[in-house]
Amino acid sequence: MEATIGIIRGDGIGPEIVTEAVKVLNKIQVVFGHSFSFKELLLGGASIDATGEPLTEATIKEAKTCEAVLMGSIGGDPNTSPWYQLPANLRPEAGLLKIRKELNLFANLRPAVLYDSLKAACPLKEELISGGFDMMIMRELTGGLYFGERSLEEKDGVRIAKDSLTYTDVEIRRIAIRAFEIARKRRGKVTSVDKANVLDSSRLWRQVVNEVAKDYEDVELEHMLVDNCAMQLVKNPQQFDVILTENMFGDILSDEASMVTGSIGMLASASLNDTAFGLYEPSGGSAPDIAGKGVANPIATILSAAMLLKYSLGLDEEAACIEEAVGKVLELNQRTLDIAGEDSVIIGTEEMGNLICAEIKKGGHGNA
Ligand SMILES: NC(=O)C1=CN([C@@H]2O[C@H](COP(=O)(O)OP(=O)(O)OC[C@H]3O[C@@H](n4cnc5c(N)ncnc54)[C@H](O)[C@@H]3O)[C@@H](O)[C@H]2O)C=CC1
Numbered sequence: 070m071e072a073t074i075g076i077i078r079g080d081g082i083g084p085e086i087v088t089e090a091v092k093v094l095n096k097i098q099v100v101f102g103h104s105f106s107f108k109e110l111l112l113g114g115a116s117i118d119a120t121g122e123p124l125t126e127a128t129i130k131e132a133k134t135c136e137a138v139l140m141g142s143i144g145g146d147p148n149t150s151p152w153y154q155l156p157a158n159l160r161p162e163a164g165l166l167k168i169r170k171e172l173n174l175f176a177n178l179r180p181a182v183l184y185d186s187l188k189a190a191c192p193l194k195e196e197l198i199s200g201g202f203d204m205m206i207m208r209e210l211t212g213g214l215y216f217g218e219r220s221l222e223e224k225d226g227v228r229i230a231k232d233s234l235t236y237t238d239v240e241i242r243r244i245a246i247r248a249f250e251i252a253r254k255r256r257g258k259v260t261s262v263d264k265a266n267v268l269d270s271s272r273l274w275r276q277v278v279n280e281v282a283k284d285y286e287d288v289e290l291e292h293m294l295v296d297n298c299a300m301q302l303v304k305n306p307q308q309f310d311v312i313l314t315e316n317m318f319g320d321i322l323s324d325e326a327s328m329v330t331g332s333i334g335m336l337a338s339a340s341l342n343d344t345a346f347g348l349y350e351p352s353g354g355s356a357p358d359i360a361g362k363g364v365a366n367p368i369a370t371i372l373s374a375a376m377l378l379k380y381s382l383g384l385d386e387e388a389a390c391i392e393e394a395v396g397k398v399l400e401l402n403q404r405t406l407d408i409a410g411e412d413s414v415i416i417g418t419e420e421m422g423n424l425i426c427a428e429i430k431k432g433g434h435g436n437a
């Protein structure tokens with residue numbers, strides 16, 4: 070297969086982890102006989118430094134010519150980076166939000182899976198995770214609080230900040246349909262998470278999810294308030310199959326779920342629109358505290374590349390091959406710092422990428 074893949078290296082650990090994911094995609098090309106061409110694109114802090122804007126029209130235009138885009142995280146340390154002296158609409162995060170909106174990437178899939186060999190890295194008690202867990206967080210990505218009207222003003226010596234949270238039934242319905250479709254191919258359960266005891270937007274969310282559920286009688290639906298969900302994720306993560314939720318709740322709950330898998334460095338993500346196009350990135354940030362040290366975990370980005378192959382290019386076998394290679398390497402007990410156990414051999418970002426590449430062999434794994 071021939072495909073053009075946009076590459077956004079991003080900021081902080083972004084370039085380090087993306088390098089390893091591209092290495093893995095290159096190995097897939099060789100082993101499976103594909104021809105990928107990579108197009109470098111700018112976003113976030115790197116784009117501000119080069120162009121003065123966190124996202125240019127050129128990046129949007131070029132991204133639209135690609136089958137998919139792979140991205141490292143963007144942003145810097147808000148306390149020290151000069152990017153945060155700029156007005157809010159010119160900071161790195163504004164570029165990320167804008168590209169999601171411009172490309173209509175409303176469905177954010179964040180799979181949180183506990184690998185057997187990573188049980189020791191999970192902070193929960195053994196009896197809570199003995200059976201492992203495998204959940205898919207479906208986060209609405211182009212509506213809600215991050216895209217509402219906002220203002221910051223001073224009146225009579227009082228500073229007032231406003232952020233507004235709006236959802237239409239159309240926005241809720243399309244992500245709910247995606248969630249039910251995905252649940253159907255998994256264990257057949259959707260937990261819709263909201264704050265319907267307080268918010269009108271959540272009451273509409275619940276109504277529309279109930280309407281959509283009528284077309285999916287084979288899928289079990291439960292509603293859960295977000296504060297309870299935050300608690301249940303650490304009390305009994307095994308109960309979840311698909312968690313369907315709005316933008317900000319999904320942002321917060323997915324970071325929490327990532328830690329239960331061992332580390333934010335393990336959590337991949339796919340941001341999809343209603344075509345095959347997608348933007349694929351680790352769920353975590355640019356980790357300025359460890360940037361440039363060669364210690365970041367590249368697995369979330371490598372698993373995001375696997376999602377790219379599966380969801381945008383339809384290369385399921387190749388995606389499974391990457392996932393299995395990751396599982397195999399974790400069993401070797403050679404680990405980056407964030408997932409290391411007592412007797413692990415600590416390795417860096419590049420060595421982790423190399424080990425995963427070495428495990429990518431056609432026919433070498435169950436599905437390949
Ligand atoms: N999608 C994106 O591009 C996102 C960007 N950000 C931006 O990232 C910057 C830093 O944000 P933080 O709140 O510090 O969150 P963060 O996710 O970057 O870091 C939180 C903690 O997780 C660790 N961590 C993250 N990824 C890791 C990896 N791959 N391997 C090992 N450890 C890892 C970090 O070292 C840090 O201790 C900010 O500018 C923020 O706006 C935050 C979240 C998502």
Ligand SMILES: CC(C)CC(=O)C(=O)O
Binds near residue numbers: 165166215320352353
């Ligand atoms: C700019 C933020 C909304 C990024 C983030 O935290 C995320 O996508 O998880």
Ligand SMILES: [Mg+2]
Binds near residue numbers: 320324352
């Ligand atoms: Mg986040």
